[in-house]
Amino acid sequence: MGRVQTPTLAMICSRYLKNKDFKPQTYFKVKVHTAKDTTTFPVLSMDKYDTHPAADEVLQRVRAAGSLRVMSVEKKEVKQEPPLLYDLTALQKEANSKHGFSAEKTLNIAQALYEGKKISYPRTGSRYISADVLDEIPHLIATLKNHLCFGAYASGMENIVLHIRSVDDQKVTDHHALIITGDPADGLTGDERTIYDMVAGRMLEAFSCSCTKENTAVTLDTGGVHFACKGSVTLLPGWRGVFGATDEEVQDEDITTLPPLAEGDMLPVRDTEALEKQTQPRPLHTEASLLSAMESAGKDITNEDEREAMKESGIGTPATRAAIIETLFAREYIVREKKALVPTNKGLVVYLAVKDKKIADVSMTGQWEFALNKIGMGEMDAATFHRSIEVYASQVTTELLDIAFERTDDRSGCSCPKCKNGQVIFFQKVAKCNNETCGLTVFRSIAKKDLTDTQLTALLMNGKTGIIRGFTSSKGKPFDAAVAFDTDYKTVFEFENKGGKKGKTK
Structure with a gap:
C-alpha cells in the first residue's frame, strides 16, 4: 500500500463493485422510419415507456395517424477547436483506447523514439509549446510531406496560418508537449511506427484550423406523440482531415443524414418498431479511463480545458503513473480482462479494508500533489507542509494498525x-x-x-x-x-x- 497506489486501487475496485451491483432497468422507445424526397431516415420518441404494452399502444396511435408533422427545425453552426498536443498521459490514454497498448508499453516505445531522436522528451506533463518552438513547426510539418499517410495533408498546410491553441509560454513546465524532431522516421518497428504516427498526426491536428459543422435538431409530432432526430453536416473538415472522418470520436448513434426539412412539412410513416433498451452501468476502468481519473484525482471531467486546470491536483505524475499501474499488476491486486482492469480477490480484500481510511482518499492525495507543485514553484512553505504530513502519517499508521484483515484460509x-x-x-x-x-x-x-x-x-x-x-x-x-x-x-x-x-x- 502507498499514498498513490492505494487510491488508484480504490478507484478500480469502487468502479468494479458498482458495475457488478448495477441493476439494469428495461425501457422502450418508439422508432419511426419516414422519408422526404429520396432520403429515408429514422426518428425516435422523446419519451421512454416502462412496458412493452405501453410502447405498443403508442405504435398503434402512430400507425393510425399515418404521417408526422415537422414542428421545429433548428440549425446551428459549431466550430470544434483542434485538440491540444500530447503530453505523456494523453498519449498513453489514446494508445490504450485505440491500439490496446498498456501505459508502460507506450512509455517504453516513446522513450525509444526519443533516444532515437524521432520525437521530443516523452515524460512531459505539458500539452503546450512556447512561442519560440512555434517558429520550428512549419519546418517540422514540411518534413512530413513524403509521409505515406500525412503527406498530402502536410503539403496543404504550407501556406495556412497555424492555429495557436497549443502555444502558451505560461503552461510549459520543464518540458514542452510531444512533437516530432524532423529526423527521418526510418527503420521503425510496427509499434514504434504507431506511436510516431500518433505524435506526428496530433502535431498536424493541433496546428490546423477548426472543424466547422452544421448541426440540425428536428422535432416532430403525430397523434400527440413527440419525436426527434438530429443531423450533422461537416462544412469544413479542418483538423479532422488529418486522419479522416473515420478517426473521429465515437459518434452519437442518434445522428443521421437528414434531407432539407422545414416547419410544417408532413412526412409519411413508413415503418414503426418498439426498441427495447436497458440502462447501462458505468464501464469497468481501462488504463485509458484510469489515467484520466488519476490525472483529475477521481473527478469526472470531460472538458479538455477543465482537465488541464486540474492536472496539478492529480495523483501521480505523467512519468510515474504507468509504473503505479504496473505495480498493482505485479502485486496481484488487479488483472486485465481484455481492456478492462479487474480487481483480484486479494485486491478486493485490501480495498474493503481501507476504503474508508485516509490512505485511500483520492482527493487528499491530489491535494498533496498540488502542494508539492506549489513548493517547487516557491509559492508554499515546505516546513508547513512537512508538519501536516507528519500528522497525516500518524493518523494513517494508527488506522492501518487497527485493521483486522480478513483471511481467506479460515473464511467460510x-x-x-x-x-x-x-x-x-x-x-x-x-x-x-x-x-x-x-x-x-x-x-x-x-x-x-x-x-x-x-x-x-x-x-x-x-x-x-x-x-x-x-x-x-x-x-x-x-x-x-x-x-x-x-x-x-x-x-x-x-x-x-x-x-x-x-x-x-x-
Whole structure:
C-alpha cells in the first residue's frame, strides 16, 4: 500500500463493485422510419415507456395517424477547436483506447523514439509549446510531406496560418508537449511506427484550423406523440482531415443524414418498431479511463480545458503513473480482462479494508500533489507542509494498525457452482470465487438486507435460498422472497404465489 497506489486501487475496485451491483432497468422507445424526397431516415420518441404494452399502444396511435408533422427545425453552426498536443498521459490514454497498448508499453516505445531522436522528451506533463518552438513547426510539418499517410495533408498546410491553441509560454513546465524532431522516421518497428504516427498526426491536428459543422435538431409530432432526430453536416473538415472522418470520436448513434426539412412539412410513416433498451452501468476502468481519473484525482471531467486546470491536483505524475499501474499488476491486486482492469480477490480484500481510511482518499492525495507543485514553484512553505504530513502519517499508521484483515484460509465458503473448480470465499460484503477466470461474485446486501453465511451457502449449493423475510423494494416497501441464480449466475427473486413461483430479475 502507498499514498498513490492505494487510491488508484480504490478507484478500480469502487468502479468494479458498482458495475457488478448495477441493476439494469428495461425501457422502450418508439422508432419511426419516414422519408422526404429520396432520403429515408429514422426518428425516435422523446419519451421512454416502462412496458412493452405501453410502447405498443403508442405504435398503434402512430400507425393510425399515418404521417408526422415537422414542428421545429433548428440549425446551428459549431466550430470544434483542434485538440491540444500530447503530453505523456494523453498519449498513453489514446494508445490504450485505440491500439490496446498498456501505459508502460507506450512509455517504453516513446522513450525509444526519443533516444532515437524521432520525437521530443516523452515524460512531459505539458500539452503546450512556447512561442519560440512555434517558429520550428512549419519546418517540422514540411518534413512530413513524403509521409505515406500525412503527406498530402502536410503539403496543404504550407501556406495556412497555424492555429495557436497549443502555444502558451505560461503552461510549459520543464518540458514542452510531444512533437516530432524532423529526423527521418526510418527503420521503425510496427509499434514504434504507431506511436510516431500518433505524435506526428496530433502535431498536424493541433496546428490546423477548426472543424466547422452544421448541426440540425428536428422535432416532430403525430397523434400527440413527440419525436426527434438530429443531423450533422461537416462544412469544413479542418483538423479532422488529418486522419479522416473515420478517426473521429465515437459518434452519437442518434445522428443521421437528414434531407432539407422545414416547419410544417408532413412526412409519411413508413415503418414503426418498439426498441427495447436497458440502462447501462458505468464501464469497468481501462488504463485509458484510469489515467484520466488519476490525472483529475477521481473527478469526472470531460472538458479538455477543465482537465488541464486540474492536472496539478492529480495523483501521480505523467512519468510515474504507468509504473503505479504496473505495480498493482505485479502485486496481484488487479488483472486485465481484455481492456478492462479487474480487481483480484486479494485486491478486493485490501480495498474493503481501507476504503474508508485516509490512505485511500483520492482527493487528499491530489491535494498533496498540488502542494508539492506549489513548493517547487516557491509559492508554499515546505516546513508547513512537512508538519501536516507528519500528522497525516500518524493518523494513517494508527488506522492501518487497527485493521483486522480478513483471511481467506479460515473464511467460510463452498464449491463454486459456476466454474465447478474454484472455491467461493465468504467475505464481509461479498462472496467471490477464488478462481480468477470465473468471476462469480455475490453481494451480501440485496434489497437492503444482508444475506447470512447460511443463506449464501444455500444459494451456492442449491441454486436458491428459502423464503427470506425483510427485503425492501426501491419504493421502500417490504417484501419476502427467495434468492436464486438465473442462467448467468445473477441473483433474482422468486416469489411464492398461489399459482406457483415466478422469477424477477434482481
